Amino acid sequence: AQKVTQAQTEISVVEKEDVTLDCVYETRDTTYYLFWYKQPPSGELVFLIRRNSFDEQNEISGRYSWNFQKSTSSFNFTITASQVVDSAVYFCALSEGSYGNKLVFGAGTILRVKS
Amino acid sequence: DGGITQSPKYLFRKEGQNVTLSCEQNLNHDAMYWYRQDPGQGLRLIYYSQIVNDFQKGDIAEGYSVSREKKESFPLTVTSAQKNPTAFYLCASSIAPGSSYNEQFFGPGTRLTVL
Numbered sequence: 001a002q003k004v005t006q007a008q009t010e011i012s013v014v015e016k017e018d019v020t021l022d023c024v025y026e027t028r029d030t031t032y033y034l035f036w037y038k039q040p041p042s043g044e045l046v047f048l049i050r051r052n053s054f055d056e057q058n059e060i061s062g063r064y065s066w067n068f069q070k071s072t073s074s075f076n077f078t079i080t081a082s083q084v085v086d087s088a089v090y091f092c093a094l095s096e097g098s099y100g101n102k103l104v105f106g107a108g109t110i111l112r113v114k115s
Numbered sequence: 116d117g118g119i120t121q122s123p124k125y126l127f128r129k130e131g132q133n134v135t136l137s138c139e140q141n142l143n144h145d146a147m148y149w150y151r152q153d154p155g156q157g158l159r160l161i162y163y164s165q166i167v168n169d170f171q172k173g174d175i176a177e178g179y180s181v182s183r184e185k186k187e188s189f190p191l192t193v194t195s196a197q198k199n200p201t202a203f204y205l206c207a208s209s210i211a212p213g214s215s216y217n218e219q220f221f222g223p224g225t226r227l228t229v230l
Contacts, residue, residue: 045221101146101217105157
């Protein structure tokens with residue numbers, strides 16, 4: 001069975017600090033996809049990134065970066081120089097198989113960035 | 116503008132009543148999904164549909180029903196059989212089953228409260 005664990009329930013940082021959100025997943029499939037979503041106070045989930053199981057390259061997008069390590073089944077998300085607008089709930093999610101569209105979500109990490 | 120709309124934003128229901136939540140998308144996506152989010156928890160899949168006139172139960176389908184008569188519409192009915200319906204409901208869509216571009220895009224959500 002597939003499972004996503006976000007062990008950090010809540011993180012508080014001061015603006016300009018770097019912060020890493022952890023995500024550990026479990027799956028028996030060799031083909032799977034990992035995702036990160038941001039949920040601001042408005043409630044709508046915003047897609048941030050998709051990574052398939054065959055691509056272990058790390059990715060950087062502005063202040064955001066992602067570290068995918070199959071050896072540890074982790075897909076961690078780092079925000080560099082955090083800003084107040086980064087305050088949100090962040091979800092990691094997993095879908096299995098080449099036909100996979102069903103997402104299994106972690107419980108989410110609340111990030112609070114203080115000015 | 117392409118996107119997903121959900122209505123209403125807030126919905127109040129008396130016990131014993133059925134209510135229907137609307138979800139419409141103009142992204143020309145084949146697949147649509149309904150999730151439920153409870154406070155402090157991740158999203159759980161209620162129903163999903165990969166093609167018109169076909170839908171599948173998710174992890175928590177009991178007490179809910181859906182229809183998919185048109186590609187752009189996927190309404191969710193919360194029936195009186197759902198014992199604890201108070202939650203935030205999110206609708207999502209994605210391009211097509213089997214596509215590697217399988218990230219889901221979410222609507223703004225409907226907050227349902229049972230009085």
